[in-house]
Amino acid sequence: MSIYILPILFIALFLYGFFKNINTYDTFVKGAKGAISLVVSIFPFIACIMIAVALLRVSGVTAFLAQALSPVFTFLGIPPELCELVLLRPFTGSGSFALLDDVLATYGADSYISRCACVILGCSETIFYVATVYFSQTKVKKLYYAIPCALIASIVGSIVACLLCRVM
Amino acid sequence: MLISLGVLLFVNPAATLDEMIGASAGALELCIELCAVYAVWLGLLEIVDASGLGQKLARLLRPVIKKLFRVDNQEIQKMIALNMSANMLGLGNAATPMGIKAMRAMDDGSGKANFSMIMLIVINATSIQLLPSTVISLRSNAGSADAADIILPTLLSTIVTVSVGITLVLICDKIHKKIKARRRP
Numbered sequence: 001m002s003i004y005i006l007p008i009l010f011i012a013l014f015l016y017g018f019f020k021n022i023n024t025y026d027t028f029v030k031g032a033k034g035a036i037s038l039v040v041s042i043f044p045f046i047a048c049i050m051i052a053v054a055l056l057r058v059s060g061v062t063a064f065l066a067q068a069l070s071p072v073f074t075f076l077g078i079p080p081e082l083c084e085l086v087l088l089r090p091f092t093g094s095g096s097f098a099l100l101d102d103v104l105a106t107y108g109a110d111s112y113i114s115r116c117a118c119v120i121l122g123c124s125e126t127i128f129y130v131a132t133v134y135f136s137q138t139k140v141k142k143l144y145y146a147i148p149c150a151l152i153a154s155i156v157g158s159i160v161a162c163l164l165c166r167v168m
Numbered sequence: 169m170l171i172s173l174g175v176l177l178f179v180n181p182a183a184t185l186d187e188m189i190g191a192s193a194g195a196l197e198l199c200i201e202l203c204a205v206y207a208v209w210l211g212l213l214e215i216v217d218a219s220g221l222g223q224k225l226a227r228l229l230r231p232v233i234k235k236l237f238r239v240d241n242q243e244i245q246k247m248i249a250l251n252m253s254a255n256m257l258g259l260g261n262a263a264t265p266m267g268i269k270a271m272r273a274m275d276d277g278s279g280k281a282n283f284s285m286i287m288l289i290v291i292n293a294t295s296i297q298l299l300p301s302t303v304i305s306l307r308s309n310a311g312s313a314d315a316a317d318i319i320l321p322t323l324l325s326t327i328v329t330v331s332v333g334i335t336l337v338l339i340c341d342k343i344h345k346k347i348k349a350r351r352r353p
Contacts, residue, residue: 005257013212017219024215031214035206038265039199047195054191058183094198101306109312115321118307122300122322123329125260127293134289137268138275145340146286149333150293157294157329164321 045136049129053091062087076155077162078120079113086120086158090127090151097121112165119161124154202261209262213250225249236291236334237284244273248288255292258299267292283341287334294333297326 017024056062066083073080085103089096100117107113127150131143216222226233226246233245233252247270254263267288274285281289300322308315 010212013215013219013221016221017215020219022215022218027214027218028211031217032207032211034210034265035203038206038210038268039203042202042268043195043199046199047192050195050198051188051191054187054194055184058187094194097302097306100303101310104307104310104312109307109310109315114307114310114312115318118300118303118318119321119325122297122303122318123326125293130293131289133264134267134271134292135281135285137272138285139277139279140275140281140285142280143289144281144286144344145337146281146289149286149336149340150290152336153290153294153329153333156332157325160328161321161325164324168317168321 042133042136045132046129049091049132053088053095056091057088057095076159078158079116079162081107081113082117082120085117086155089121089124090154091129093126093129096126115165116162119165120158123157123161125150127151127154202264205261206265209254209259210265213262213266216250217246222246222250225253229253237287239274239284241273244270244284247273251288251292256298258297258301263292283337286341287337290333290337291330294326294329298323 014024017027062084066087069087070080070083073083073086078086082103085096085099088099100121103117104114127147131147131150135143213222216225223242223246226242226249229249229252230245233239233248237248239245239248247266251263251266251270254260254266270288271285274282274288276282300319303318303322304315307318
């Protein structure tokens with residue numbers, strides 16, 4: 001069902017544009033042109049954050065942190081096996097999906113741990129990535145409480161996710 | 169970054185540069201992919217914008233946006249409306265260009281994030297996802313019997329995440345204002 005939603009929306013959009021007497025081709029091209037400059041301007045920020053994540057992982061800092069924090073996670077009701085996933089999730093989308101794949105392969109796709117991992121990934125976002133990219137085009141240097149709020153919210157979400165997986 | 173560089177100095181100095189360049193190449197790859205995705209979405213969004221659909225959507229969502237983000241500028245309201253709609257549809261990559269535009273328009277040049285910007289970041293960083301499609305496809309690839317049975321728990325916990333996020337921003341904003349008021353009596 002859901003695979004039909006987007007194509008239908010697109011057809012509706014083009015038809016609507018047609019009836020509104022818009023040159024859809026020119027308009028589309030004009031919008032699409034903006035993609036290149038946008039990507040060029042956010043590339044350095046993405047590169048920097050991905051380098052930082054790669055260094056964190058390869059140096060073993062995240063693994064160490066995951067081990068150190070596993071009692072905390074157990075206390076919060078999050079399986080300690082998912083420490084690294086929860087820690088890396090705010091930084092990298094592709095990295096955390098790779099980790100999810102590992103978890104699925106190791107523990108089996110229908111195990112409690114795997115379901116927790118799926119729900120945690122589904123309900124959280126790459127906070128630092130989003131913040132870097134969104135703020136990259138502004139002059140803002142002081143973010144105040146933006147990151148802490150988002151982080152606390154996703155930790156609460158992860159705890160709820162694991163609880164829900166137990167009952168559902 | 170500095171800490172991990174320091175640790176690497178002792179553990180595996182040879183891999184440092186390779187790893188950094190590898191990650192940078194990964195970023196480039198991601199950007200090329202993003203460029204393709206953005207081209208499609210920005211093209212479609214331009215049509216949405218030109219046909220007046222954007223305005224209509226913004227008018228529909230205006231009460232919510234006005235209350236939540238405290239912005240009166242119609243142009244910004246429209247971008248936020250598009251950003252939120254894309255997020256709801258699970259199209260994070262379509263939401264990003266609109267979000268960036270909204271952020272740029274909300275920037276007052278003072279170098280400090282204002283309430284609306286923080287709200288937009290937190291909502292995007294805890295985004296509501298109606299359909300976690302990537303997770304489901306990964307799971308069914310791993311041989312799950314019922315890969316879609318995580319949809320409901322995901323939806324519930326994502327609602328929790330977003331509402332906690334919004335509440336925290338509202339609380340922090342109050343505290344922040346109080347501190348400011350105390351500093352300048």
